Amino acid sequence: MTAGPLVVQDATIGYGRVAISAGLNVDIPEGEFTVILGPNACGKSTLLKALARMLKPSAGQVLLDGKDIHSQPTRAVARRLGLLPQSPIAPDGITVADLVARGRYPHQGILKQWSAEDERVVAEAMAATDISELASRGVDELSGGQRQRVWIAMVLAQQTPLLLLDEPTTFLDITHQIEVLDLCAKLHREGRTLVAVLHDLNQAARYATHLIAMRGGEVVAEGAPADIVTAETVHQVFDLPCRIIDDPETGTPLVIPKALASAPV
Amino acid sequence: MSTAHSAREQAPALDSPRAATEAVPRPRTARRVLGLLALLAVLAALAVLSVAVGSRAMDLGQVWAGLTDADSKAYPVVTELRLPRTVLGLAAGAALGLAGALMQAMTRNPLADPGLLGVNTGAAAAVVTASYFIGSFGFTQTIVFAFLGAAVASVAVYLIAGAASATPARLALAGAAVTAAGYAYVSAIQLMDAATLDQMRFWSVGSLVNAHVAPMLPVVLLIGAAAVVGVALARPLNALALGDATATGLGVDPRVLRVAGIAAITVLAGTATAVCGPIVFVGLVVPHVVRAFTGPDQNWVLPYSMVTGAAFLVAADVLGRVVARPAEVQVGIVCAVAGGPFFLYLVSRRKVARL
Numbered sequence: 001m002t003a004g005p006l007v008v009q010d011a012t013i014g015y016g017r018v019a020i021s022a023g024l025n026v027d028i029p030e031g032e033f034t035v036i037l038g039p040n041a042c043g044k045s046t047l048l049k050a051l052a053r054m055l056k057p058s059a060g061q062v063l064l065d066g067k068d069i070h071s072q073p074t075r076a077v078a079r080r081l082g083l084l085p086q087s088p089i090a091p092d093g094i095t096v097a098d099l100v101a102r103g104r105y106p107h108q109g110i111l112k113q114w115s116a117e118d119e120r121v122v123a124e125a126m127a128a129t130d131i132s133e134l135a136s137r138g139v140d141e142l143s144g145g146q147r148q149r150v151w152i153a154m155v156l157a158q159q160t161p162l163l164l165l166d167e168p169t170t171f172l173d174i175t176h177q178i179e180v181l182d183l184c185a186k187l188h189r190e191g192r193t194l195v196a197v198l199h200d201l202n203q204a205a206r207y208a209t210h211l212i213a214m215r216g217g218e219v220v221a222e223g224a225p226a227d228i229v230t231a232e233t234v235h236q237v238f239d240l241p242c243r244i245i246d247d248p249e250t251g252t253p254l255v256i257p258k259a260l261a262s263a264p265v
Numbered sequence: 266m267s268t269a270h271s272a273r274e275q276a277p278a279l280d281s282p283r284a285a286t287e288a289v290p291r292p293r294t295a296r297r298v299l300g301l302l303a304l305l306a307v308l309a310a311l312a313v314l315s316v317a318v319g320s321r322a323m324d325l326g327q328v329w330a331g332l333t334d335a336d337s338k339a340y341p342v343v344t345e346l347r348l349p350r351t352v353l354g355l356a357a358g359a360a361l362g363l364a365g366a367l368m369q370a371m372t373r374n375p376l377a378d379p380g381l382l383g384v385n386t387g388a389a390a391a392v393v394t395a396s397y398f399i400g401s402f403g404f405t406q407t408i409v410f411a412f413l414g415a416a417v418a419s420v421a422v423y424l425i426a427g428a429a430s431a432t433p434a435r436l437a438l439a440g441a442a443v444t445a446a447g448y449a450y451v452s453a454i455q456l457m458d459a460a461t462l463d464q465m466r467f468w469s470v471g472s473l474v475n476a477h478v479a480p481m482l483p484v485v486l487l488i489g490a491a492a493v494v495g496v497a498l499a500r501p502l503n504a505l506a507l508g509d510a511t512a513t514g515l516g517v518d519p520r521v522l523r524v525a526g527i528a529a530i531t532v533l534a535g536t537a538t539a540v541c542g543p544i545v546f547v548g549l550v551v552p553h554v555v556r557a558f559t560g561p562d563q564n565w566v567l568p569y570s571m572v573t574g575a576a577f578l579v580a581a582d583v584l585g586r587v588v589a590r591p592a593e594v595q596v597g598i599v600c601a602v603a604g605g606p607f608f609l610y611l612v613s614r615r616k617v618a619r620l
Contacts, residue, residue: 083510088508088510155514164514
């Protein structure tokens with residue numbers, strides 16, 4: 001198997017002197033929708049931050065296209081790799097179109113200012129996320145679901161083949177969670193490589209084409225959802241006794257937590 | 266995305282539905298260009314006023330003679346005093362306006378001003394230290410000491426805030442701490458030594474009266490160079506406004522950007538403070554007024570803040586020359602008296618944009 005576009009090699013990652021993961025090896029496969037999951041504090045967000053070059057491994061390295069990501073110019077990386085962080089900040093009074101336009105940053109320069117190409121890409125990104133009609137609205141007037149689509153449009157305007165999304169569904173109600181995941185699935189079908197951190201096991205099993213399950217800073221299981229979402233793995237990762245059935249909608253694995261024997265009926 | 270989903274998310278009231286492929290609207294651009302031109306015209310008018318009006322009243326004929334005829338009675342006042350004072354007012358006002366806008370953008374804190382980087386206290390601390398140990402010295406030396414003090418203070422704030430790992434919040438905290446310590450030090454030295462207190466008097470309020478003895482060329486060149494660097498940071502600052510994480514994703518290294526920003530702010534505010542003494546309200550108020558008009562795009566906020574800062578300071582200086590004729594009120598006091606209530610008004614109108 002050839003190495004994917006993003007590879008973590010024997011990396012020790014953490015904050016300051018506290019290592020969250022040590023000797024971590026992860027290979028993000030090209031063209032897949034990879035979901036990283038695991039219990040709180042398992043190191044999944046830390047892994048995503050390392051993939052996004054926000055954290056530099058204290059040992060080992062993260063390779064983008066076979067080269068150390070930290071040795072490449074950060075703007076060049078930004079043309080390959082887009083990132084939607086957990087809580088981005090929308091400046092007060094900014095319009096949807098202006099926010100999406102800021103995604104063009106890595107394609108511009110001091111002498112190469114706003115171009116017709118930028119204009120076209122921004123319009124396409126807004127069309128792809130179904131927010132064209134909101135273009136001149138203020139971002140602070142929008143609902144949570146609309147706002148998340150605006151942020152995704154901003155990352156799309158960056159035109160990167162690789163997209164990293166840190167918990168893109170957190171703080172959204174179930175309808176908007178599904179909406180954002182449907183959008184991610186569409187972006188994946190169009191040929192992008194996606195990596196997302198998700199909390200919901202069943203959503204992960206339904207939308208991911210590749211799963212990475214983590215616990216205690218280590219990768220416990222990795223592979224297609226149908227192969228690795230088993231009662232045994234779920235117990236191993238989440239300490240959750242469960243049964244696995246086929247999702248009646250999609251046929252993907254569906255995790256049903258077991259009722260406790262002592263639970264009131 | 267399915268149509269069912271988009272129907273659910275349909276905006277309640279759309280004033281102008283737009284086709285998906287239609288060009289991205291940029292309605293504010295024309296308004297911003299016109300606004301900037303109008304502002305430049307106001308600035309030119311204020312500069313003329315600053316040369317023509319002073320604590321000594323004279324008619325336009327005398328002013329003209331004062332500019333063109335070296336033997337006229339008005340020449341020493343108009344060309345040797347008012348002209349350099351106007352140039353200094355323009356340069357210092359532009360520097361303070363831009364430094365304030367940069368500071369607020371960099372810290373994402375609407376209440377930040379260059380003083381928060383320790384620039385004012387650093388300058389004051391250096392001047393009192395020098396005057397305590399050396400005794401009295403000339404204006405040019407004062408400027409040099411003040412500038413070095415401002416630079417040392419902002420580097421200290423940056424280092425205390427954690428250098429490369431500095432966050433906006435840590436920068437603000439470190440700045441507040443250094444400022445408090447600096448004030449304590451300055452007060453202590455002044456209490457111990459009356460001569461120092463005397464030397465420091467013009468420092469407590471900002472003023473443009475020393476313009477005619479200031480080394481104008483280096484001052485204008487320093488401010489000009491730092492302004493070029495500062496305005497060039499507009500686009501990375503636009504990315505930084507979305508948060509450090511988003512900025513990193515867009516290809517901006519927040520650590521590098523902070524170093525460049527602090528360097529520009531230090532030279533801009535440090536130079537202005539070294540020559541004029543601390544003038545605080547310009548850097549705080551001007552960017553607020555500007556953002557209320559331009560919106561959050563730094564490509565507009567920064568140049569607008571420069572021009573508005575220059576206009577504000579020159580206007581305040583002219584006002585200070587005429588309100589108490591034949592005496593003068595220092596520009597720092599006029600700025601505080603005019604800027605303070607205006608700032609309160611802005612806050613109460615909730616016009617102050619968060620960053």
